[in-house]
Amino acid sequence: MDGLNKIAESISKRRKSLKITQNDLAEISGVSTRSLKDIETGKGNPTLIQILKIFNSLGLKFKITAGNDDD
Amino acid sequence: MDGLNKIAESISKRRKSLKITQNDLAEISGVSTRSLKDIETGKGNPTLIQILKIFNSLGLKFKITAGNDDD
DNA sequence: CAAAATAGTGCACTATGTTGCCCTTTGCGT
DNA sequence: ACGCAAAGGGCAACATAGTGCACTATTTTG
Secondary structure, three states: OOHHHHHHHHHHHHHHHOOOOHHHHHHHHOOOHHHHHHHHOOOOOOEHHHHHHHHHHHOOEEEEEEOOOOO | OOHHHHHHHHHHHHHHHOOOOHHHHHHHHOOOHHHHHHHHOOOOOOEHHHHHHHHHHHOEEEEEEOOOOOO
């Protein structure tokens, strides 16, 4: 699973677990439904801000780690 | 710290800890130095693929978590 | 099964991200 | 201080992400 699909799946699963539709999420996040559809199906190459808007709306967080554990 | 700066800083710190220059990283990752400069300074709105290329090159990983712990 | 709701897609257009070129600034080593 | 390497920034051309609309497909509900 590449990073794009990982994110796509996280969003889709989380949205469903919150029992809201793509249209709901679109309104809440400020991302168009059209773009949201592409993102959830792992298509295209969304910008970071789109992803962050959606993550914030869904209460998703991401954590960055290096091979070792600095920082 | 917003998500953009969080990513910017992670990349910059990690690159320096590997003792490589922006030009080095640009060549390795396939992202132009020009874009890399913007990304490391937290400017603009990079695409996910740009970020993933850089993360892969630097050995950075990200993990997504929800408020609760499903999935 | 039929209807309604939700999800996915094609297309055209607009907005903006990506890059190369070139110059300025900063930091480092001698 | 000087010279060089690395980092940062302005700009224009090009590439592509974002969006609305209309439509199809799929899932859910009665």
